[in-house]
Amino acid sequence: MQEENKSHQPAAIVLLSGGLDSITVLALARRQGYACYALSFDYGQRHNAELAAAQAIAEQYGVIEHKVLQLGLNSFGGSALTDANIAVPTVAQTGIPVTYVPARNTIFLACALGWAEVVQARDVFIGVNAVDFSGYPDCRPEFIQAFQDMANLATKAGVEGRKIQIHTPLISLSKAEIIRQGLALGVDYALTVSCYSADPQGWACGKCDACRLRAEGFRQLGVADPTRYVAA
Template sequence: MLKDEKALVVFSGGQDSTTCLLWAKKQFAEVEAVTFDYGQRHANEIDCARDIAEELGIRHHVLDTSLLGQLAPNALTRDDIEVADGADGKLPSTFVPGRNLLFLSFAGVLASQIGAKHLVTGVSETDFSGYPDCRDAFIKSFDVTLNLALDAPFTVHTPLMWLDKAGVWALADELGALDLVRTKTLTCYNGVKADGCGECPACRLRKNGLKQYMNEKTETAGSR
């Protein structure tokens, strides 16, 4: 644990950010969370994030960034755009241009106001669907930019950067929160809590990761 250190977690109420929130609680003396209302069509994810934060005793901030949805129409903010994987090298329709850049920038400003020197985000270059702002190079660049912009020492942590979804489930289990992450988070693009709709890209990735992790766990237990 980093004694006397405070962290702010970028928190959507999904599998990844909830695992990061639990990880941060183990690492830092004090933790707060921030959720962004960017006009997402399933606003119940904000309620989900609020409920989890309350259960974990985390101070929770919700910031209005709805302008993002107006600037960059996408399947997460528009009902008339179908959720679809990218084809011919294109990004999925769920890509929101600049989302992590905007979220981390606002989170940095908020962190400076609440006395937090650490930001935690659940981006991953392993299961990133091609999103450019989930790459390690972007995070390292942003870390430098944030320190220069605010003239203060901040560190951006990405505990999931090199984990696939099976690895994220393993981390949640290691943190003693496998059931919480499985039953109380919302990852589904169709707004269905827990195991979700089972059909959208996010649900398939989550489900396949859980299956892989549980198989690996069973094999490890059987070899002892």
């Protein structure tokens, strides 16, 4: 059953992966006074440790409701994150890497848009980043703007003048800047899982692109990285 937002706070949908960026976005949305609905996806990714992390984060931040949608993008494959036959690379790649999941953010945002209409939220938050990222095309400002335009053409809310805003507060920040902002908000990054190949307990490989970007962000700040890494 849909829980009612009984406060006078504006409602927002926050995409919550369980990683470093998404917890920062949730903390920012809360600080800005939004009543948050957290949305996560079991899309057939290599591990569910990030979903366990998302659940713990949602509970800590007292979101109104946390939904985990089953999508099964592994039925398509085509990505190292959804196809066990494609290895997660442990060295930097040029171009769009094999960890790109085809159309993932388009699908995620479309689902968020649907829930936003149901709970009458006019704001959707997503932690995409176009600075320290892996070259994914659906993390760019051009994509977000295009989706924003589509959202207000495709929805009852948009047509009736209640336009929905896609918020990307991290899009122009480096990983170190994101971490600095999160720490200022009191974020506990030990709750998060960023690794593409984390084990069931959330221990990180320390070698994939996500691990490298995260570790470098903490290193640049001179702050201890709370990530739990498997033994080398």
